[in-house]
Amino acid sequence: MLMYSVRRLITAVFILFGASFLIYNLVAIAGDPLEELRVSTSPNKEALIAQRIAALDLDTPAPLRYFKWLGGVLGCFAGKCDFGQNLAGTPVTQLLSNAVYQTLTLVLAATILAILIGVCLGIVSALRQYSGLDYTVTFASFLFFSLPSFWIAVLLKEFLAIGFNDFLRNPVVTIPTTLLISALAGLFWYAASFGKQKTRYLMGLVGFTLTAGAIIFVSATHWFLTPFLGIPFILPLGLVAALTFTVLVSGLRNRRALGAGLSMVVVGLVAYFPIQGLLAQATLLMVVIVTAAFMALGVILGLGWGGYDKGQGARVGMLTGLAMALLIIADRFMQAWPSYLNSGRIKGRPIPTANASTPNLQGDFWIHGIDTMTHILLPTIALTLISLASYSRYSRASMLEIMNQDYIRTARAKGVSERSVVMKHAFRNALIPLATIIAMDIGAIIGGAAITERIFAFKGMGTLFLDALAQTDPNPVMGVFLLTGIMALTFNLVADLLYSALDPRVRVKA
Incomplete structure (x- = not known):
């Protein structure tokens, strides 16, 4: 080697x-x-x-x-x-030093999102081959891939930036718009679900109801003007993260791994209030250290729970710790949002259409962090949409090829759970052809x-x-x-x- x-x-x-x-x-x-x-x-x-x-x-x-x-x-x-x-x-x-910083700020987030979302969509569509979800993902991938990047950028400027900035004057979603968005969400939940037809209809209804409830809540509380998470939202989101990581890493049968994830949720909730004073003086290095500390604590909790496979518990604890840290950091950004929105340099229109930062903006780490994120929002979405197609199609084709291999059929015949077949046997081997594509794109x-740099200055x-x-x-x-x-x-x-x-x-x- x-x-x-x-x-x-x-x-x-x-x-x-x-x-x-x-x-x-x-x-x-x-x-x-x-x-x-x-x-x-x-x-x-x-x-x-x-x-x-x-x-x-x-x-x-x-x-x-x-x-x-x-x-x-x-x-x-x-x-x-x-x-x-x-x-x-x-x-x-x-x-070069200035240009590299601008490029990494612009392209890095889009590349990471395109890889994560594209690979996940490709694998899910492969597992649901020829389903409504598969056809939808295929159609959307090729649609965005075929659109010129400058045209997508112009549409994003018009409808997402200018439209959202105008919406913030009175952030209330009308009933017809609420019903339309909820219906689309219900259709997605229906297409993504599997099992009996009755179960799929039920999942579609659940998706419609949850989406409608969320939109009504956002409109009633003017959430876009004063966003928040707090304990009421961090708790359920943390529980969902712990359950999801447990299912993906070990399966719900490994109660000790699930216990490690749930314990990390409790630790995150307990640390929420004491850590606010520390985050008030935050720097980028401090945020990274806090995130790493949450992940390390998750590993310790996973090992402490023990069980027949301590590694699974450690991984679940680490991933849940990462999720809790990100939720707390996101909540802190939301606390700074009203100050950023009402700043004299922003004037109530937070989504910019050009440049990498707001000139002469005064504020702490959180204010400048929000400013950076709002400036890279539109180019990140544009680059992500364009890049999704290649990752989703390659991962779908690779996953379909792997799922038809003899060793996959053998594993199923031996009674191996479907989660283990997909995650342990198929997923890892499906990543082999993607390794070259991902590595070259990162390089x-x-x-x-x-083109995107030109459009967004x-x-x-x-x-x-x-x-x-x-x-x-x-x-x-x-x-x-x-x-x-x-x-x-x-x-x-x-x-x-x-x-x-x-x-x-x-x-x-x-």
Whole structure:
């Protein structure tokens, strides 16, 4: 394994060297970085041209200039990175640091959501093959995949941003709208349920009733203006999380694992009030530490409950602890929502249509956190909808292939529970083909989403690359290319190594 990784890394170095040399020279001959100065009417035009020639070392031929640039890049190993300067004289390292932050803020959440939701939808639709749910997921996936990203972005701006901001003036849902949304929810519950027809009708009715009740509650309390969770909502949501994780990890027969999850819910409720004072002074690091502490406590509780498989109890406790921490953090964000909404910079219209943050916004960690989330909301939804199709279709096809294998039929014939068949035998093997796709997509995150960045005015890696390419500015182009190439090659190696972790039959030999 070690020798294989070393060989792959050495190969990656040669690939990056050859590709970067080719790209650098192509960019250098693609245009003239002095073009705008040559047509300038400025009286000191010649001085500006000479200054740019000296700054970009244009007197040196492009192939030789590449090796000078490469020498600055290799200085990163000595702690002195030098990617050169752009046409304006700004260091490329500074441009890259700003662009990487913007890109990660924009694309990372969308990629993670697309992977989680897409894989889950694909597996569920595979288990319900040729059902109404399967056809609905297939239709929706291909619909969103076929729509242009800029058109989805425009629709989101019009109906979700502007429409929701107008709705907040009087956040009351009308009766016809309530009935329509509840009916759609009931149909979804009906399509997603299984069993006898009577049971499916009952699930549809339950979905309709719960949705209608939630909408009526939200309208009556003006929840969108003063949202809250508190103990009344954290308790049932925590119980649902504990039951769900128990079903997925161990099954309800493992009472000790269920006890670990329920115990973690009790711990979260007990800690709710004491932790509020700590969260009032929160920082990002503090939030991460609190979340990790809840997860660690869940593992301890799971091990403490014991049983024939302590690992299952530990996993249920850890996941429930994560859910409780996220619920408490979400509640704290909701407490800060009225202050954010009534801020002089927001003026009651919290969903923006452009930029990465609100200029000159004053507030604590929670206010700035809400501001970041509202700014990435629309691009995250747009990118997630577009990316869902590939993950859902690949996971569905992979799951269907696995479920028809002989060892799955053998497991069922031996009396293994359906949960164990799906989660232990099929799901893990279904992830093997997805490992390459997911790893490559994560590696491509750093490259940004150029069209989405343009529409929502994010100054990310995609925008930096296109602007530099249009201006024949090789140094920023090479900086973006190098970072993207390193990420792609690294995660390609990670995908290969994941095969051996997911499938014991696969072993990487030296």
